[in-house]
Amino acid sequence: MHCLVFPGQGVQHKGMGDGLFARFPQETVAASELLGHSVVELCRDDPGGRLADTRHAQPAIFFVNALAWMDLARDGRRWDWFAGHSLGEFNALVAAGMLDLMDGLALVGRRAELMAEVTGGAMIAVVGPHAERVEAMLRGAGLNRVHVANHNSDRQVTVAGERPQLALAVKVLRGPGVRVLPVPVSGPFHTPLMAAAGRRFASVLRGFAFRSGHTPVMSSITGAPFEPEQAVRLLSRQLSRPVEWVRTVRALRAAGVDHFEEVNGSTLTALLSRIADGPAGTDGTPATGLAALVNQPAAAARATEEHV
Incomplete structure (x- = not known):
């Protein structure tokens, strides 16, 4: 079984999305109108270093993730599961048919604003x-x-x-x-200190429609299949709860996934060989070798950048 995974904040860089925007002009125009600025210029030029600001980085990453998935899917590619690390979970829901693309972009934009308000x-x-x-x-x-x-x-x-x-x-x-x-983040993301922002985001989420999809999504908070009726609770708690990526990967393997593919980088696939199928031994050594699952090589340092 195959799973496509989507990274979160930390993968942004000047020039990301190069070649994708021209292949999806209608979506790119719509995204720029929704965000109130040119997503192409933001990603291509990173004016003023704005990609370091979570308010700009999160929507940009979400949109580039989405276009990368759409580019693969237009060639007839299909997957058995989707999953995303924190922000990337919104991409997984879009890919699975549970959330509209522009609704996802609007939600991620508001999420970024609320998270940026928690400073110190x-x-x-x-x-x-x-x-x-x-x-x-x-x-x-x-x-x-x-x-x-x-x-x-x-x-x-x-x-x-x-x-x-x-x-x-x-x-x-x-x-x-x-x-x-x-x-390099400015807030205590994924901790109880974000609880108030999470409650505010829950109010935002209630204004959007989530539906049953065509492909299952494994939640990065619970390590269980995502259900549409849980959307408000899970996506709002995401701000103040830890990202359970180890649990998510183990659950996907237990469900039969034996091939992982990642869009927009290799941060998550680089971590696969460092996640044992079951609880690690007392010395932390994985019980089995899983390097064959890593589709794209990456330095360990790059893997530490995935955080939001």
Whole structure:
């Protein structure tokens, strides 16, 4: 079985979408009108470094993801499952027929605005220890305003929270066999500190229609198939709950997926060989070798960029 996965924020770069906009002129014009600026100029030129701003990055990534999927699908390509990492889940819902493209773009735009309003936070990537160990170290140090935000692989998580406590968390977490890397975001995304923004986003979501699709989507929050009636609850909680990418990949494999393909980069496929089919051993070594599932090579450092 084949699954197409969609990345989230962190994959944006100057020149992304090159060649896609000309192949989908009607959609590109409609997207620019909805956003109030030229999506082509934003992605091609990155004027003023706006792609570093989540308010611009999220809609741009969503739209380029969507065009990349449409470009594959127009050649008759079909998949058995879809999944997306955080923001990418909106693309998965569009691809599955559960959400209209322009509705998805409008939702992502509003999502980005609400997330940008929560300031004073930051995020780090932690490579080495398991998520449970990271949580234990944070709580043991009395740090209750920082949280594990993304479970990206068996030995890679991101931690987000308020800047003062996050600075202390860096000191607590650093040690032999542990790498701590900054992630360029301005908010404590995917933590309880985003709860108010999540509630506001729920009100926005209630104004949009979700329907039964033609292809299943695996939720990156629950690691279970996404149901349209859960849309408001799951997509709003996405802002304040950790992204369970490890659980999602394991659930897809358990459902029979043996081939993963990614649009707009290779961040997620690069993580596959670092996710065991079941719980990792005490030393963190995956139980089975899964390198054959990685369709596109990528450096480990690139994989740490996927965060929103």
